[in-house]
């Protein structure tokens with residue numbers, strides 16, 4: 001499989017598993033370019049699991065929001081050339097700025113959240129309930145620990161109750177006092193001892 005195919009598969013799985021977020025409104029090629037950028041950049045990672053049928057799941061994380069932005073900027077040409085022809089960009093540009101305002105670095109720091117983040121995780125429908133999500137999550141925890149990071153945060157849609165149970169079962173805790181997002185619909189979970197660094 002070529003590298004390009006791998007990121008297209010990840011983008012497909014992201015769109016199937018998380019259909020309501022802004023990223024899923026982008027074209028598959030655009031999202032694939034974003035995952036490639038994250039995977040190829042220092043401070044960011046995409047961990048992938050395969051089974052005999054192909055892609056079973058993935059998790060993406062970053063040590064800081066700056067590392068995410070650096071990743072996107074260093075691949076700006078490839079992402080930008082796809083965004084230009086992506087109609088979702090124009091439809092959602094206003095919303096994207098609103099989301100960026102709400103989810104920006106400043107609000108993270110103000111609220112005392114750790115800078116590290118689990119950006120996204122998904123397991124294919126056929127492979128769910130077999131412990132693959134848990135393995136991916138723990139691999140990301142190890143990846144962070146090898147880089148001296150013991151705490152990270154996770155943004156979870158308020159409607160994603162299965163995902164909330166999943167994170168709780170792995171020891172992440174809801175940070176109830178933090179509300180972010182356009183309608184306060186995004187919950188924050190924290191992995192690690194406390195939500196103050």
Ligand SMILES: CC(C)(COP(=O)(O)OP(=O)(O)OC[C@H]1O[C@@H](n2cnc3c(N)ncnc32)[C@H](O)[C@@H]1OP(=O)(O)O)[C@@H](O)C(=O)NCCC(=O)NCCS
Pocket residue numbers: 017018120121122123124127128129130131132133134135155156157160161162163165166167169
């Ligand atoms: C959330 C997700 C990654 C879990 O992957 P998975 O491989 O099915 O999870 P695992 O089999 O490793 O389950 C680990 C634990 O999580 C909990 N869990 C997993 N799926 C759950 C569900 N649907 N409902 C409640 N708890 C669940 C269980 O406690 C489970 O432990 P157990 O099997 O010992 O009881 C997967 O369901 C998925 O891709 N969902 C769609 C994408 C998504 O919501 N991502 C999170 C975005 S913030």
